[in-house]
Amino acid sequence: MVAVGSAVALSGCSQATVEQWTRWGLPEAASDRAPFIGNLWSGAWIASMIIGVLVWGLIVYAIIKFRRKSHDETPKQTQYHVPMEVLYTLVPFLIIGVLFFFTVQAQNGVLAKTEAENPHQIDVIGQKWSWSFNYREAANPAVGSDAHTVGTIESIPTLYLPLNKPVRFNLQSADVIHSFWVPDFYFKLDVIPGHPNSFDVTPTKPGDFLGKCAELCGTYHAQMVFNVKVLPEAEYNAAIKELAASGQTGDLVAPSFPTTGPKKEG
Numbered sequence: 310m311v312a313v314g315s316a317v318a319l320s321g322c323s324q325a326t327v328e329q330w331t332r333w334g335l336p337e338a339a340s341d342r343a344p345f346i347g348n349l350w351s352g353a354w355i356a357s358m359i360i361g362v363l364v365w366g367l368i369v370y371a372i373i374k375f376r377r378k379s380h381d382e383t384p385k386q387t388q389y390h391v392p393m394e395v396l397y398t399l400v401p402f403l404i405i406g407v408l409f410f411f412t413v414q415a416q417n418g419v420l421a422k423t424e425a426e427n428p429h430q431i432d433v434i435g436q437k438w439s440w441s442f443n444y445r446e447a448a449n450p451a452v453g454s455d456a457h458t459v460g461t462i463e464s465i466p467t468l469y470l471p472l473n474k475p476v477r478f479n480l481q482s483a484d485v486i487h488s489f490w491v492p493d494f495y496f497k498l499d500v501i502p503g504h505p506n507s508f509d510v511t512p513t514k515p516g517d518f519l520g521k522c523a524e525l526c527g528t529y530h531a532q533m534v535f536n537v538k539v540l541p542e543a544e545y546n547a548a549i550k551e552l553a554a555s556g557q558t559g560d561l562v563a564p565s566f567p568t569t570g571p572k573k574e575g
């Protein structure tokens with residue numbers, strides 16, 4: 310901590326960067342599911358640090374305590390030490406067991422379905438090399454129809470989300486495995502062809518964020534980015550209504566949905 314603290318102080322970091330250090334590098338949380346992953350992440354770092362200090366301490370102790378004292382004498386040789394061997398077989402299992410326990414708890418937390426009756430539903434289609442979003446708002450009286458946005462490699466799509474309202478994402482792929490990721494939500498989930506995935510999340514921070522593909526899916530993987538705009542619900546409804554009004558109504562269904570490669574030059 311001293312090393313981290315002085316590194317931060319010496320580099321003259323901004324307040325925001327210093328705060329990011331206190332989250333062990335995570336961005337500021339922007340969803341209701343963030344605490345599960347945030348706590349697992351911090352806890353794993355703290356546990357690693359404790360184990361690291363213990364191991365480094367034992368190494369330094371052994372180096373000093375067991376220095377060669379005489380040039381003539383061979384040190385005492387220990388071939389088998391059963392309690393020691395049992396210990397260093399059991400301890401890793403214990404570490405894995407503890408990490409496993411907390412990982413399962415965090416996983417159950419982030420994957421739990423919302424208790425809200427009618428969450429906003431957005432179908433996400435990952436396609437080489439962009440994202441398309443299908444807002445299922447036909448039953449929402451403030452919108453009245455479904456609407457969609459088709460992203461391409463040339464036009465980065467924007468995903469609109471309602472602030473503090475649960476959203477159910479249904480993930481489909483048109484081609485290969487992608488991974489839907491908004492880093493500020495502390496959440497990502499694979500988008501697998503022929504295997505729809507879904508998860509619920511409530512955005513808790515208004516503003517603009519960046520989303521990306523987190524699964525190396527091919528040549529233009531790095532360009533699979535999208536903008537995220539978290540708006541108060543009334544503004545969200547208005548944005549979706551505007552999409553519908555511009556003719557972007559109806560459904561997009563993978564895998565019949567075409568992939569969008571970059572345009573050929575010339």
Ligand SMILES: [Cu+2]
Pocket residue numbers: 435486487488522523524525526527530533
């Ligand atoms: Cu991808």
